[in-house]
Amino acid sequence: MGTSYVSGFPPFKVKRSAGRTLYGFQAGDQLLDIDQVAERLAVPKGTVYELCRRRSRIHGNPLPHFKVGRRLKFNWSTVIAWLDALEKAGAR
Numbered sequence: 001m002g003t004s005y006v007s008g009f010p011p012f013k014v015k016r017s018a019g020r021t022l023y024g025f026q027a028g029d030q031l032l033d034i035d036q037v038a039e040r041l042a043v044p045k046g047t048v049y050e051l052c053r054r055r056s057r058i059h060g061n062p063l064p065h066f067k068v069g070r071r072l073k074f075n076w077s078t079v080i081a082w083l084d085a086l087e088k089a090g091a092r
Contacts (some may be wrong), residue, residue, distance in 0.1 A: 031075040037074050061086070 022087040038045045052072060064078045 032074045032076055032079075034072050034074075037076075040076075058065065 016078055023081050032040070034045055034048050038048045041048065048063065049072075051067050056061075061082075063074075065072045065074050067073070
């Protein structure tokens with residue numbers, strides 16, 4: 001199975017394998033809105049919006065998200081992977 005990059009989700013690679021879609025979702029993955037992400041990260045909504053910007057100050061690596069209409073949506077497991085990557089890189 002091939003590996004592809006998903007637009008808006010750098011530098012994460014998504015492997016196409018059994019049971020997964022192109023965006024890396026799996027049955028049981030949690031799809032969250034901005035209020036839920038802000039609550040789980042214990043930050044204001046404005047901070048989540050800032051982290052989603054392409055020009056994010058965190059090494060140009062914005063918080064992975066996608067849009068459904070005008071609303072931002074987040075895959076919680078991808079957010080956790082993003083946080084782990086930041087921790088390994090030493091970003092704060």
